[in-house]
Each structure stands twice: as structure tokens, then as C-alpha cells.
Amino acid sequence: MHSHLIFHNPAALPHDVVVGVLERALADRAHQPDAADALVGSALNDDDREFVEHWCVQVGMRAVSGSPLLGLAGLCLGHIARRFGQLSDESVALVRSLATRAEVDPSDVDGRALDGFDDVRSFLHLW
Template identity: 80%
Template structure:
């Protein structure tokens, strides 16, 4: 009987563990998988929108071109918009920038940034 992989959303890690995972990955790409789990975990399950947004912006502005963390940062900002109905101006501008880069060159920023932009457009409540 063939087995199928089971996908589970990662849990929100404690803040210090998130910061450590993200800073480590921004310094050394070998740590990107753990950082991706940390970022997705807080975007889907974290209670502090400002913390989630801050780290999505940090990753989205500091990760190197071609890093999968760039598209993921855009996607996670979309999740944050969906969950909380609000993003700051810097985060909204970053989502647009990452999506534009993804459209221009998917080897720079992957298409998940476009999904994030769709969520931002769909779920942000007018101020």
C-alpha cells in the first residue's frame, strides 16, 4: 500500500526561537528550511500581528535574491492580512514589491509572493 506524505502546518514557536531561526537563515542559507517553518508557524498561528509582520518584513527585505524565503515572506504577509484584516504600510508595500519581482523573474522571487498579494487584496479591511 503506497504511503502519502502528510502535510501539517507548523506550530507557532516561541518568539525567541523564531528570531533565532530567522536570523540564522538570513546569515546562512543552509538554515532556510527551519526558518520557513518558523515563519509559516507564526503567520498561521501567532497571536501578535506586529511581531509576525515585523519578521515577514525583515525576511522579505534581507533575504538574498533567489531565496525561497522571499516568496514565503509575501505569502505569510497575505496570511497575516487574512487573519488580522490589517497590515502596516511598509508590509503592504513589500507585498507589492515582492509580487512585482516574482512576475518579472520567478528565479528571484517565487510565485508564492503573488498568492500573498492576492490575499492582501482580498482580506485587508479599509482603514
């Protein structure tokens, strides 16, 4: 039996919907799949960099250890760096921290944080 990964590029949602979905997922892990779509859709398609960056930081700081949202927050910060060519110092520090955690313990933060950190370094010309 083969499983096939399907690429899914979610659309950006209205900000109030994104906030509601992310807050629910941070309070109850059962809502994480919807939160993942909301975060990725925003990172790839929302033109309000400050809003998207703020919520990536919130998720990256507030999600519990082992949550797939941690690695995803790092990856999405990489998308923001690629799309907009800038990130706040707080975001750069967070994506670096998430990548370090992923290297130390992939059960804490998954490897997508490493991909996000690579994107940040590449697109912001750091280190």
C-alpha cells in the same frame, strides 16, 4: 515514481526561538528550511500580529535574491492580512514589491509572493 506533497502546518514557536532561527537563515542559507517552518507557524498561529509582521518584513527585505524565503514572506503577509484584517503600509508595499519581482523573474522571487499579494488585496479590500 510519484512524489506526494504533504501538507505541513507548523506550530508557532516562542518569539526568541523564531528570531534565532530567522537570523541564522538570513546569515546562512543552510538554515532556510527551519526558518520557513518558523515563519509559517508564526503567520498561521501566533496571535502577536506586530511581531509576525515585523519578521515577515525583515525576511522579505533581507533574504537574498533566489531565496525561497522571499516568496514565503509575501505569502505569510497574506496570511496575516487574512487573520487580522490589517497590515502596515510598509508591509503592503513590500508584498506588492515581492509580487512584482515574482512576475518579472520567478528565479528571483517565487510565485507564492503573488498568492500573498492576492490575499492582501482580497482581505484588505485594496485596489
